[in-house]
Amino acid sequence: MSGDLFSLSGRVALVTGGSRGIGRMIAEGLLDAGCRAVHITGRNPDALADTARELGGQCVPLPQDVSTVAGCRRLAASYGEREAGLDILVNNAGADWQEEFEDFSEEGWDLVMDLNLKSPFFLTQAMRPALVAASRSGRPSKVINIASVDAFRLNRAEAYSYHASKSGLVHLTRRIAARLIREGIVVTGIAPGAFATEMNPPALHEEAEVAARTPAGRIGRAADMQGAVVYLASRAGDWVVGETIVVDGGLTLAAIGT
Numbered sequence: 001m002s003g004d005l006f007s008l009s010g011r012v013a014l015v016t017g018g019s020r021g022i023g024r025m026i027a028e029g030l031l032d033a034g035c036r037a038v039h040i041t042g043r044n045p046d047a048l049a050d051t052a053r054e055l056g057g058q059c060v061p062l063p064q065d066v067s068t069v070a071g072c073r074r075l076a077a078s079y080g081e082r083e084a085g086l087d088i089l090v091n092n093a094g095a096d097w098q099e100e101f102e103d104f105s106e107e108g109w110d111l112v113m114d115l116n117l118k119s120p121f122f123l124t125q126a127m128r129p130a131l132v133a134a135s136r137s138g139r140p141s142k143v144i145n146i147a148s149v150d151a152f153r154l155n156r157a158e159a160y161s162y163h164a165s166k167s168g169l170v171h172l173t174r175r176i177a178a179r180l181i182r183e184g185i186v187v188t189g190i191a192p193g194a195f196a197t198e199m200n201p202p203a204l205h206e207e208a209e210v211a212a213r214t215p216a217g218r219i220g221r222a223a224d225m226q227g228a229v230v231y232l233a234s235r236a237g238d239w240v241v242g243e244t245i246v247v248d249g250g251l252t253l254a255a256i257g258t
Helices: 019-032 047-053 068-078 104-132 160-183 202-204 209-210 222-233
Strands: 014-018 035-041 058-064 089-091 142-145 183-194 244-247
Touching: 014 019, 014 104, 019 047, 019 089, 019 142, 019 222, 035 047, 047 058, 047 222, 058 068, 104 142, 104 160, 104 183, 104 209, 142 160, 142 222, 160 183, 183 222, 202 244, 222 244
Parallel strands: 014 035, 014 089, 035 058, 089 142, 142 183, 183 244
Antiparallel strands: none
């Protein structure tokens, strides 16, 4: 087995929603695997600056709201002023909204769908020239979409737009993958289970209870997410095209009583 199978030495990445939670885990994992630079983006400049400072000089903050097409294009332009190509794009930024069915609002629908589903498409579209520029024979560039186990199972929350957006992202990943593989761009996804983040309050505040419902007996750790991302981003994952890997400690199996 090649010694550099999982190495990301010299590569450049962009992670949306990279200042906290799963996005921060991913940024740190990419840096540890050898990336020359990991650009992180989000709406809060101070949070991005703090995370970049904590992760070190190779982590570059690029503040931007990517929930609109214009924002995606502004981010692509800002990135293009710094780098000629992009080896790894991680579409991680996301939002949730929970409201009872009879009261569920248009605001809760649009906010979640824009960030969770529209943004990955239009940011990938905007970053395509940079991804093509970085792709070369024997080393494709990568797009990794962060979905959710809620694309494959129902949880107890009335999170209608969240479920719809993450299910849609799994199928969007396959559709984009079928198109971009022709240009040397490999598109895949990851569906995380319970990780202790602000987006997942039960795992953050009720870890023991969530762990008890998970067949593996614990919630996710940073290394679990980092291992999956590095696998897909590296040479090791070059032959995985259009698939979404579930990283959940068996949580989706629990839904069928396994």
